[in-house]
Amino acid sequence: MNHSDQIVPHGHILRYNFRERLTHWVAGFSYVYLLLTGLAFWSPWCFWIAALLGGGQVSRMLHPWAGLIFAGAVFYMYGMWAPQMRGTNADKAWWKAVRYYSTNQDDKMPPAGRYNAGQKFLFWGFFWSCLLLLLSGAVLWSPQYFPLHSLLALRIAILIHASAALFTIGLFMIHLYMGLFAERGAFGSVIRGDVSLAFAKRYHPGWYEEITGQTTSPKK
């Protein structure tokens, strides 16, 4: 397979094309809105966020619609990325060595492809949580449209909605930390789309080899 079209000038590789970047930010902005309004409904200590975003009623009204946008973006990502996110044997080795990854000893990590096992976990975590949030959210939304309601379904839906949301908050915090602080160059990849060859070589050697056709330098 020829990947030379992904090599861009100045020693960079295209990591995310325009379609991928746009989808990421549709999901990103809708998620942040959902997070802020969701936190307002989660605790009285955060209800001021709802006031800041136009009031409790507006937040309540827009939250489900933002949820539909977010779910749409996540399912579109599924279409784009699911094949690349399948688990491999290399991922098992990655998880075994995750302590090196989290202590910045990346040279001791088994080589990752376009996505390492942690990124795959983030993807599937968001995907399945999004599915749960969508289903439970639809149940919670329904009393506004159907006078017939099932109290049991509503009660279960609240617990699922809150639990799944908390799980995504954990994923989101790590995602933000990695993208903004830990991996310099990662944020640019989802804005401009490209990363440096050195970035690709360092964090995604398998992918680097696939794109450039060059082998990475031997491991220590």
Place this chain on the structure above:
Amino acid sequence: MSQATLRVQKISGHAGSVPGEDAQREYTVCKLIDTTTCIGCKACEVACMEWNDLPFGETVFDNTYQTMPETRWNYWNLILFNEHEKDDGSLMWLMRKNQCMHCAEPGCLAACPADGAIVQYTNGIVDFQQANCIGCGYCITGCPFDIPKMNPKTHRVFKCTLCSDRVSEGLEPACIKSCPTGCLHFGSKDDMKDLAEKRAKQLREHYNFPQAGVYDPAGVGGTGVVYVLHDATKPELYGGLPSDPHVPWSVKIWKGPLKWLGNVAMVGGLVGLFVHYLRFGPKAREDEDINPGGPKS
């Protein structure tokens, strides 16, 4: 609706203290419903709609007296008609005026995330403040009696106010005023409990209702509406009155362990990531040439 002369002792979705908490001693008010003398005339239903200016809703006819199947956002007071077959094969009516029970520990208030959308006055009345309601419907899941109902058009939730506007002016609720048989009483909780127990005793000793008793469920801290029932051992016969109502398990888990776990995890996660950055820093330093020829980001 806002009741200036009533002080508030509990507020939904509220961070911080509550103005009326421990500030004033007041009688806990209570409505007593003696189901044994109710004749099902529905005068209380009409009085409720009249006083509260509720728009009329469509009735249904299914060959029974039950022309409204359940309370609605614009129908807060409903008599439930139950034909009960006694052990000897004869029939009797079990008629129960159904409305908000004004629990001492209201599940609706516990579940509500909107600041001030549900309040409990120091006299025990639980009142919805529709101006603050955000229409999430969480109160509906918190009620063990299935009372709060949402107006599908405005997305605000409504229920019986125990005529808090009348009570604040020293009047009895509209339903009480309209009852022709005197099966409805209104007063302090202590007085109503006393009256109810006396009536139950009378029913047991003189009217051949050996199981007669008072319904004031302890699971929700007692209620601001108490019933005298012919058979207090089977409240379910009266249109599904729960024998042991509680704030639902879902609200308890959600507002208890899940909330604590979630808050600890969220704050712990933020602190943990910050400390991780202090300890290990970024994966590559700025002076390492990880982005040759490109802007640093």
